[in-house]
Amino acid sequence: MLGASLSLSGCVLENQLVADPAVIVGDLPSTWTGGGWQVPGQAVTGWIYDFQSPQLTALVKEAIENNYSLSAALARVDQAAERAQITNAGRLPEIDAALQTTRSQNLRGANFQTVRANNFNFALSMAWEIDIWGRIKNLRDADLDELTAQSNLYESSRLSLAANVAKIAFQIVEAKLQIDLSNRTQRSLETNLEILDSRLEAGGGDDRTALEISLTRADIARVRANILANQRQLDTAKRTLEALLGRYPAGTVEALSRMPTISRQIPVGLPSELLLRRPDLLAAEARVDASLKDLAASRKALLPAVRINGGMGTSTTDEFGDIFDIQNLVWNIGANLTRPLYQGGRLKADIRLGEAERDELVADYAETALVAFREVESALSAEGYFRAQARELSIAVEEARRAEALSLDQYEDGIVDIITLLDSQRRAFDSQSTLLALQLQMLQNRVDLYLALGGDFDHLVTEK
Numbered sequence: 001m002l003g004a005s006l007s008l009s010g011c012v013l014e015n016q017l018v019a020d021p022a023v024i025v026g027d028l029p030s031t032w033t034g035g036g037w038q039v040p041g042q043a044v045t046g047w048i049y050d051f052q053s054p055q056l057t058a059l060v061k062e063a064i065e066n067n068y069s070l071s072a073a074l075a076r077v078d079q080a081a082e083r084a085q086i087t088n089a090g091r092l093p094e095i096d097a098a099l100q101t102t103r104s105q106n107l108r109g110a111n112f113q114t115v116r117a118n119n120f121n122f123a124l125s126m127a128w129e130i131d132i133w134g135r136i137k138n139l140r141d142a143d144l145d146e147l148t149a150q151s152n153l154y155e156s157s158r159l160s161l162a163a164n165v166a167k168i169a170f171q172i173v174e175a176k177l178q179i180d181l182s183n184r185t186q187r188s189l190e191t192n193l194e195i196l197d198s199r200l201e202a203g204g205g206d207d208r209t210a211l212e213i214s215l216t217r218a219d220i221a222r223v224r225a226n227i228l229a230n231q232r233q234l235d236t237a238k239r240t241l242e243a244l245l246g247r248y249p250a251g252t253v254e255a256l257s258r259m260p261t262i263s264r265q266i267p268v269g270l271p272s273e274l275l276l277r278r279p280d281l282l283a284a285e286a287r288v289d290a291s292l293k294d295l296a297a298s299r300k301a302l303l304p305a306v307r308i309n310g311g312m313g314t315s316t317t318d319e320f321g322d323i324f325d326i327q328n329l330v331w332n333i334g335a336n337l338t339r340p341l342y343q344g345g346r347l348k349a350d351i352r353l354g355e356a357e358r359d360e361l362v363a364d365y366a367e368t369a370l371v372a373f374r375e376v377e378s379a380l381s382a383e384g385y386f387r388a389q390a391r392e393l394s395i396a397v398e399e400a401r402r403a404e405a406l407s408l409d410q411y412e413d414g415i416v417d418i419i420t421l422l423d424s425q426r427r428a429f430d431s432q433s434t435l436l437a438l439q440l441q442m443l444q445n446r447v448d449l450y451l452a453l454g455g456d457f458d459h460l461v462t463e464k
Contacts (some may be wrong), residue, residue, distance in 0.1 A: 041266045047456035048162060051260040053445075056169055059245065059255065066246025073150075073157040080150040084143035090136045093128035098313075101279055122323045123313030130306045138297035145290035149283040159455065163447045168241045171256040174440040175234035178433060182227045185429045189220045192418065213416035217332065223429070259439060263447050266383065267457050275372045278454035284365040291361045295354035301347050304339040307381055341347035375452035386442045393435045400428040 002069070048060050064070060099123040105114060131137055193216045201208050201376045239249035247253070312331035314323045340347060407424040450456060 005126040022197060026288045034153050048166065050262070050264045050446075050456065051166070052263050053256060053260045055256050056166060056260060059169055060165050063161055063165045063245050064158060067161055067244055068246060070154075070157055070161055073154045077147070080143065081148040084140060084147050087136070087143045088140040090129070091131050091140065093308075095127050096125045098123045098125070117317060119315070119317050120319075120323045121313060121315045123311055125311040126309070127197070128308045130308065132306055133300040133303050135297045135300035135303075138293045138300065142290040142293035144299070145286045146295065149286035149290065152279040152283035152286065154279075156283065159451060163451050164445050165241065166239050166245055167444050168244070169255045170440055170443045171237045172234060172241065172253075173259045174436055175230045175237060177259065177436050179227055179229045179234070181429065181432055181436065182223050182230065183399070185425065186220060186223045186227070188425060189216055189223065189353070189422075192216050192421065193220065196418065207361055208417065215419060215422055219426065226433075237280065261441065262442065263456065264457075266380070266449075275376055275453055276369075278372055278452075281365075281368050281372055281454075284361070284368045288361045288365050291358040295351065295358055298347070298351045298354045301350070306335065306337055307336045308333070310334070372452060375448065379449035379452050382445045383442075384451065386438065386445060390435070390438055390442065393438055394433065396431045397428075397435050400424070400431040404428040 008085070038153040048057055063303070098121075100119075100123075102119045104117065104119070105116045193213065196209060196213045196216060200213070235251050238251045238253050240257060242249045242251070242253050245253070310331070310333035312329065314325065315330070316323055316325070316328050404421075404424045404427070407416055407421045411418065411421045
């Protein structure tokens with residue numbers, strides 16, 4: 001009765017916490033509120049193909065094969081598997097063999113006669129703790145849950161690595177496009193400056209010409225500063241990507257040749273339970289399971305333990321070969337029943353420690369779940385805002401380019417001054433640069449959505 005009460009205490013609440021995440025995070029919404037989309041409960045793996053970029057796919061594959069942090073995560077999975085094997089060995093008998101030989105010498109009698117004696121012993125010993133209450137099994141199962149957690153953390157690391165590779169590859173493309181845009185703008189401004197310098201040298205300038213020249217040179221310097229800033233960002237992004245790929249960060253990787261496009265819309269009709277297959281959420285859940293089993297083992301440590309000890313062997317003082325003589329065989333077997341009576345409160349403190357660790361892991365699981373919901377909702381909402389913003393910016397770019405062309409024609413005809421032209425060129429540059437930055441943010445937000453959901457929209461999760 002004592003064992004039953006100790007092992008079942010608190011189990012109802014603990015089982016509810018693990019079996020039903022809604023006990024922790026509250027009732028799950030039937031649909032996502034952000035953006036009005038419904039997201040399906042399906043597990044994910046192949047989201048990288050949604051960008052339709054063979055170069056990006058190759059980079060992700062190289063990173064997964066060569067990244068050192070990911071290799072360390074895989075090694076932790078192997079370590080967890082071996083720990084479970086070590087713990088499970090405690091459920092089996094331990095058998096040892098020993099072979100001992102000794103020689104002794106005495107001086108006897110008045111004449112100090114030398115007497116030598118040999119002693120040969122061979123023994124097999126066996127010790128076995130019968131796991132009556134399942135304490136060792138609980139410890140083994142806790143290690144298996146930790147193995148599950150480490151496996152999911154490995155998958156989480158692999159997903160995060162692929163996402164980081166994709167994001168940085170997008171940054172590299174965007175930085176290159178920003179540099180190209182700045183170079184085109186710089187050439188246009190330098191052409192304007194050449195016209196102004198020629199006019200001034202020909203004596204055709206007026207009081208405004210010096211001002212116009214200064215403004216043009218200021219814009220050229222500003223564009224050059226933008227080029228340098230983008231070159232610095234490009235260099236940093238390249239070296240970061242090379243480190244993720246397991247290469248030396250020489251800053252020479254080419255990455256992608258063009259900015260990928262999001263070819264796939266977010267599917268409709270997807271339930272919010274989808275994110276419950278997130279690897280980090282599954283890892284947190286597995287660790288809660290492990291803590292419950294460790295706690296059960298701690299409670300069972302108060303119960304009596306049954307151990308069986310036995311041995312057999314031979315012993316002889318004659319020849320070494322006699323230890324294999326069956327007539328010299330001896331054996332013994334025994335059992336003992338032990339129960340801890342007083343250990344200074346160590347066992348009960350161990351139970352309270354396990355309960356506190358369980359509470360911590362349950363709280364961590366709840367926090368992980370809430371963060372997951374927030375990330376999905378934010379990414380879904382941002383997707384709609386980004387698309388609307390892109391439509392408006394595209395109009396702004398088109399109108400700014402038209403205004404730039406008109407102001408250039410009118411400047412050449414003498415209708416407007418250089419300040420109007422410079423202002424139109426600046427607007428055209430800023431609108432195009434902002435649109436490029438927005439395109440990068442849209443791609444990165446889609447990657448963030450895949451991360452929040454735990455992968456793509458197609459692959460089903462395998463039920464435990």
